[in-house]
Amino acid sequence: MSGVGSIGACLEEGARCLAAAGIPDARRDARLILAHALGIEPVTILGYPERPVEDASRYEGLIARRAAREPLSHLTGRREFWSLDFEVTPATLDPRADSETLVEAALAAIQDSDAPLSIVDFGTxxxxxxLALLSELPNAKGLGIDIAEETLAVARRNAARLGLAERALFAIGDWCDSLAGPFDLIVSNPPYIPAGEIAGLQPEVAKFxxxxxxxxxxxxxxxxxxLGPDIYRILDPGGVAVLEFGLGQGPAVARLMSAERLIPQGFSTDIAGHERCLILAKR
Ligand SMILES: C[S@@+](CC[C@H](N)C(=O)[O-])C[C@H]1O[C@@H](n2cnc3c(N)ncnc32)[C@H](O)[C@@H]1O
Incomplete structure (x- = not known):
């Protein structure tokens, strides 16, 4: 890609490279990568195509990584979720827009959003x-549990940058082991891909x-x-739990939770109309 001299030429060349590598939204990705590499807003790319680019080497390196199917969020280190800006690293799952369904469902299930609620998020x-929930619930406090310390370091930085660190604690744990409740709200988006299907997922997911x-x-x-037995153990009798699951897993997750005496209150559907999370209570 050497010899590119202007913003417009860089964009064209990067988009061409990414399209050749089979990246679905090649032009958009090239634009976001160029903005990141040059430290400018994406809108500037469109407005000033004639501006010269002194050194395109950083951009070229990032385009090569994206062409090798590394996720865009790993290259920019950022992802917007619930209109909040999150740091993302290769140690963390790239937050999915579908998971905003869980946040919506949890907020809808809460009766008093000013209450001093206690929240726990398993696999944070x-x-x-x-953090999306805490941003909407001004008097709530939350605990995020994850099995990986490097993930928790990212979560702590996100809490600090979003001004929520005083109400968010992050701790290492193996799901609910050694955790006593009660909690008013339990949320989790646990790993749910059948092991044998992982290799067949898109490379951005399977490899990165x-x-x-x-x-x-x-x-x-x-x-x-x-999670089932422990959610029952640590959920406040008047509390609610919201669990995300994969396509078609809703009935099986509801059966597993019912077997633990948790009562399904209903499913929430994502923007594509798929059942995406299950709301549970004790009564
Ligand atoms: C599907 S990701 C969800 C991440 C984040 N909550 C989100 O929605 O983007 C599942 C998370 O569960 C964590 N995890 C996996 N096994 C775990 C365990 N035994 N105990 C706690 N967390 C675990 C992973 O490290 C990962 O961060």
Missing amino acids: GTGCLL EPRRALDGGADGLDAYRR
């Missing part, structure tokens, strides 16, 4: 679910997302089996 990753964030065991439901 970037902290996106917990942490396996511990994806692998749900043989049928994808291992984490729910672990």
Whole structure:
């Protein structure tokens, strides 16, 4: 890609490289990567195509990584979720827009959003679910649990940058082991991909997302089996739990939770109309 001299030429050349590599939204990705590499707003790319680019080497390196199917969020280190800006690293799952369904469902299930609620988020990753909830619930406090310390470091930085660190604690843990309740709100987006399906996912996911964030065991439901009894144990009698799951897993997750005496209150659907999370209560 050498010899590119202007913003417009860089954009054209990067988009061409990415399209040749089979990246679906090649032009958009090239624009975001160029803006990141040059330290300017994406809108400037469109407005000033004639501006010279002194040194395109950083851009070229990032385009090569994207062409090798590394996720855009790993290259820019950022992802917007719930209109909040999150740091993302290769240690964390890249937050999905679908998971905003869980945040919406949890907020809808809460009766008094000014109450001093206690929240726990199992498998917190970037902290996106917990921090989105805390951003809407001014008097709530939350605990984010994850099995990976490097993930928790990202979540803590996100809490600090979003001004929520005083109400968010992040701790290492193996799901709910050694955790006593009660909690008013329990949320989790656990790993739910059946292990045998991971290799067939798009390369951005299969090659670059942490396996511990994806692998749900043989049928994808291992984490729910672990979480069910403990959610019952630590959920406040008047509280609510909201669990995300994969396509078509809703009935199986509802059965597993019912077997633990948790009562399904209904499913929430994502923007594409798929059942995406299950709302549970004790009564
Ligand atoms: C699907 S990701 C969800 C991340 C984040 N909550 C989100 O929605 O973007 C699942 C998370 O569960 C964590 N995890 C996997 N096994 C775990 C365990 N045994 N105990 C706690 N967390 C675990 C992974 O490290 C990963 O961050």
